[in-house]
Amino acid sequence: MDISNRMALEVPLISARYARRFIEFMERRGVKRSALLNDTNITDAMLDDPDASISMQEITSVLKKADWLMNDERAAFQFGQQLDLPSHGLLGFAVLGQNNPRQLISMIVQYLRVGLPLMDMELNSTGPTFNIRLLDTWGLGELNPCITKMYMGSIHRVSAEVCGHFDIRFAFSARRDANSWQSLATDCEFHFDAPCNQITMTLKGQPSQKDNVGLQFLLARTRKLAGQQNGQADETLMQVREMIMSQPGRPCTTGNIARRLDISTRTLRQHLASAGTSFRELRNEIRENFATLYLRDTNVPLESIAEKLGFSDQASFTKAYRSWTGKTPGDARKQSQKSH
Template sequence: MDTLNSLALEVPIVSARYAYRFIRFMESRGVKRHTILEDTGVTEDMLESPEASLSMNQVLAVLGKADWLMTDERAAFEFGQQLDLPSHGLLGFAVLGQENPRRLISMIVQYLRVGLPLMDMELASTGSTFRIRLIDTWGLGSLRPCLTKIYMGSIHRVSSQVCSHFNFQFDFPSVIPEEDWKRLAPGCEFEFDANVSQVTMPLNGLPIRKVDASLEFLVARTRHDRNQQTLEADETVMQVRELIMSQPGRPCTTENIARRLDISPRTLRQHLASAGTSFRELRNDIRESFATLYLKDTNVPLESIAEKLGFSDQAGFTKAYRSWTGNTPGDVRRKARKKK
C-alpha cells in the first residue's frame, strides 16, 4: 500500500457512535467488550465520547475481531437493521423532513457517503425503481462481506418507509438457505454469488411524514414560489436535483446533466427558468447542504470537502461557502464542535 493510502487509513473518519452501537450489539450476543477492543486502538473513552471518531484502521480492527466471533453469518445484516434513522445522527432528521420519496432515497445515499464512508454507493433509477450498488474503494478484502451486509441492513431499515420490497444481491456466497435470510426481511429476495452487490427497490409512492421544515440541513430545498410551475418543469427540477446530488463534483455541468436527461442545454435552462430557478442555484443549494453536513457531522478535511464538491482548491470552496452562508467553513466546524 502506498504512503498516501497508509495515511488515509489513519485519518479519523467515522463517528464512534457506530462503534458503540456495534459493541453493544455484539455484547447482546454474548461477546465480551474487551475481547473485541483488545489490540484495536479503540478505547472505552472513545466509545463514550460524542466527539470521538475512528480511523479506517480502527474500524477494520474491530470488525476483524468481531467477524470471526459471529456465529451467524446474518448477524452483520441484523446489526445494519438496528441502524435506524436516529442512529445516523443528522440523517434521521434530514430524511424525516423529505416529503418526496425519490429525494429521500437520494438523501440516504448521499448522507451515508459522508457519515459512514466505509463503502461507496452508486445510485441509479428507472421510473420508480431505485438501484443502489455498493463499491469497495478501500480494498476491504475478507471484511467486504461483513461491511456489505451492514450497509444492506441499514439501507433496508431506513428505506422501508417508502419501499416495501427489496431485492438484495451479494457478490459472495452464503451457506444459509434463502428462507433463513427472508426471515430478516419478509417479502424480500436474497441472491448470493451475483455479479455485483446491490439492492433494487421500487418506491411505494407513499407520502413521507412532514416534520419541521426549518431544519437547516434539509437537502435541496427550492427558494422560490413554485405554485405556478408546470408539471413538466417541476419534474425536470426534481430530476436535475437528483442528478446533482448523485455527483456534485466537477463533472456536474449543465451540458452533462442535459445529456443525461436527453434534452438540449437550452431546453434544460428553459424548464428550470419556468420553475423559478437555475442550474447554478440548484447546484449551489446542494453544495451548501452537503458542505454543511460534512462540516458539522464529520472530520473530513476542508481540502477533501472542496474536492468532493468540485472546487479546484480549498480557497475557492471557502470563498463560495462564505457567499452562501456568511460564515467560513472553519467557523461552522468550530461552532459545531463546541455544541457537542
Template structure:
C-alpha cells in the first residue's frame, strides 16, 4: 500500500497555472521566486508551460517552503480569494448555472474535486443553505491549515455572487483576531478549533452575471436545456439531478439516491419516468457534461476522470464516452488543445 501511495504522489495531477499564480502571489508579498522554487523540483519551464502539471510531491514541497515564509496566517486565504472562475477555467459555469444557483454551486464543487484534487469536498444542502466540508485525502499533516485556507478563500470568491453570507469553520486554531479575518470577508463569520473544516452559505437568489461567456458554453447550455425542460416540472427529478451532480461516482446509484430522498427505488423510477427520463439517462447526461468540461479545460489524467465519474477503469469510461458523443476522450482533448 505504501508503494502505491508513493507512486500516487509522483503522478502529475495539478495544472501548472495554479503553481504560477501562487508563485506570483508570493512575489507580490516580497518573496523572491528562486527562494520558493529552490530544491522543489519545480522549474521556470514547468510554470510557464500551459499544458504542464505538477505532482503532489512537488505541490507539497512548494507549499511547505511558502508556508514557512508567510508572515501573515491569513495569506493562504487571500491567495484563495484570487482563484476566481476564470482561474479554474470555469467561465462557462456562469451560463450553465444562470437560472439555477443551486446547480451552479453543485457543478463548481464537482469540477474542483477533479481539477483541484488536493483536498476532497463533501457537499450537502438544507433548504437554501449549502454546506461544503473539506476532507484531507492525502494526509497533509502540518500543511493542512494552509491548503484548507486556500480552498476556503476560493470557495468564497466563486460562490459570493450567489451566496449572501458565509460561516467558515476551521478544525485548527488561529492567533489572529476575528476582526482581522472579517476584513478579508466582511460578510462572513470565522470560527476556529471546530470539529471539522467546513463552510455554510445560504443562497441569495441574485441572478448570476454573464461576464465573458463563451459561445462554446452557450451551445452546451442549449443542448443541456432540451432535456432539462421536461425535468423541471417534477421536483423529484430536480432533486435527483442535484444529488447526482454532487456525487456522480460509484456511490451514486438508484438505491442510494432513493434512500437520501426517503422514497423507495420503485417510486423513484416511477417519478423519473413521469418526467420523461430515467436514472441511467439522467446520470449519463451529467457524466457526459462533466467529462467534456474536464477534458477540454483540465490536464487531469483520463484515469482520474474515469474514477471520479464512477467507472471501474479507463477503458470503460472511453467506451461510454464514445457511445455518448461518437468521439473518444483523447480525441476531444486533442481537439481542445489545437484550438488554444
C-alpha cells in the first residue's frame, strides 16, 4: 500500500455513531466491548461524542475482530437492518424534505457515499426499477462480505418504505440456505456466488402505510403534486433530478442533460417550466441540499465539498451557499456543531 493510501486510511471519515451502534449490537450478542476496542484508539468518550469521527483503519480493525466473533453469518445483515432513517442522522430529515419517493433511493446512495464511505455505490434505474451495485474501492479483502451485508441490510431497511420486491445478490458463498436468509426479510430474494454485489428493487404501486408520519406526509404531497402536473413534464423533472443527484460533482448544463434525454434544450426548458421550476433552480436546490448535508453531518473540508458539488473553487461555493441560505458554509458548520 502506498503512502497516500495509508494516509487516507488514517483520516477520520466515519461518524462515531455507527461504531457505537455496532458495538452495542455486538454487546447484545455477548461480545464484550473491550474485546472489540482492544489495540485501537477508539475510546468511550469518542463513541459518546455526536461530532466525533473515526478513521477507516480503526473501523476495519473493529470489524475484523467482530467478524470472527459473529456466530451467525447473517448477523452483519441484521445489523444493517437496524440502521433505519433516524439512525443515519440527517439522512432521515434530508429524505423527508424531497419532493418525490423516487428521490429516496438517490438520496440514500449519495448520503451513504458521504456519511458511511466504507464502500462506493453505482446507481442505475429503468422506469420504477432501481439497481445499486456495491463497489469495493478500499480493497477490503476478507472484510468485503461483512461490510457488504451491512450495506444491503440498511439499504433494504430504508428503501422498504417505498419499494416492494428486493433481489439481493452477493458475490460470495453462504453456509445457510436461502430460506434461512429470507426469514430475515420476507420481501427479499437472496442469491449467492453472483458476479457482483448488487440489490435490485422496484417502487411500490401504492406507498407503504407505516407509522412514519413524516414519510406519509411526503408521499401524500408527492401524489397531489403529480396529479397537478403534466405527466411528461413530471417524468422529465424526475429524470433531470436523478441525473444531477447521481453525479453532483460533474459539469452539468442544460445542453448536457438535454442530449442525455435525447430532447432539445428548448423542450427541456418547457418541460421544467410546466413542472414549476427551471434547470438553474433545480440544480441549486440539489446543490444546497447536499452542501448542507456535508456541512452538518461530515468533517469533509470546504474545499473538497466545493469540488464534489462542481464549483471551480471554495470562494465560488461560499458565495453560492451564502446566496441560498444567508450563511457562509463555515458559519453553517459551526452552528450545527453548537446545536449538538
